[in-house]
Every structure is written in structure tokens, then in C-alpha cells.
Amino acid sequence: HVNYGIFLPCYLIFFFFCFSTLPGLLQSMDLSTLKCFPPGQPEKFSAFLDKVVGLQK
Template sequence: MKTVFVTVGTTSFDDLIDTVTSDESVKALIQRGFTGVNLQVGRGSVVPDPESCPGLKLQVFRFKDSIAEDMRHSDLVISHAGAGSCLEALGANKPLLVVVNDKLMDNHQLELARQLQADSHLIYCTCSTLPQTLREMDLTTLRPFAPGEPQNFAKFLDKAVGLV
């Protein structure tokens, strides 16, 4: 089964939930060969019925202690643009489509998404362009995200405070 994992993290992003379960998005996912959607709705008020996406097996939940397993078993991650969710998906080496909430003021999420797309680590869109992006995206252009090297910062800090 080819599965999409959709996450809004611990926030509320009802527009994403509505858009990803819309007829147009469901058709685009089916055309791309997906058969299942695992949907984390977070604190939102929109909780789709499991039968609301004809042609896809839809599983819905609010929260779990960890979504690492959901990411690991997915073929595509669609996520809100929160840094934690983005880094978790990229760290799991999963193709990532980030949906930026363009209704937020002073949206720092857009800056992160733009830079990571420029570096070919993910594809981003907004809710209004999600169905089109699902139809047209080329996941083969994405490059793996290199893990961080925290030991470099520790060495710098040790040197800066005179421990080395």
C-alpha cells in the first residue's frame, strides 16, 4: 500500500485538513498511485470521517507520543511548515511536501520552506495550490537532507569559553 502521512503537528490547521481531503486532492493522490492516507489533525476542529475520501483508506488521529513510525511507514509526508515537523520528516529521509499556512501573520514558516525548497530538500505550497502541486510535483528532484553535526558547535563553544 502506498501511503501518505499528513501532519499538522500539535497545532490547528483546519484548512490543510479540508484541502488534503477534498475531492480534487484525493483524485490527485489516487492518480499518483496512493492508496492510503494517515492523517494527524492535531488540535483542529475538522476531523474527517474515514469514509470521506473514496478510493483511499483514511486513518485519522489527533496526537501520539511519537509520529516517527507513521513517517517511517509513509511514501510521502505532507506537513504544516513547523520546523520540528519538517526536520523530523527530512531526518526520516521521506519526500516532503510542506503546506505553508498563508493566513499567519509574520510567517517565518515561509522563509524556512523557501530555503529548504531552494536547496531541493522539499517542495512547498499553500492550501490553495495543494491539489495542483500534488498533480505536478516531481519528487525525484529532491535531495536527502544531511544530518546536523552538533559536535562542531560543542567544539566551538569549548574553544570560546577557553576549555580547549
């Protein structure tokens, strides 16, 4: 598995967050599409991310 504790923050910083575009990005985000993950079950979150980024078979 990928170490999402390091991977995800770096990915977000390098590819999505530029201070000059952050206000527009936040205004255009559809937060209703976010999914809640039960606390204490990080394997569900990592499985979801594996699927999203194409690491899951």
C-alpha cells in the first residue's frame, strides 16, 4: 500500500494548492460529493484512494 500519510498531503500541495487560485478553487468545489469515512477504519479510506488513483486491481 501507498503511505497516504505522506503521499496525499504532498499531492495536494504540489498539484492543487496555489495561493493565487485557492479562493476560486474553494468556491467551485462541490462539497456535497465528499464521502465520510468511519473513524478507526483507515483501510476503507486507503482502499478508496487506491481505487481512485488506479492502484487497485
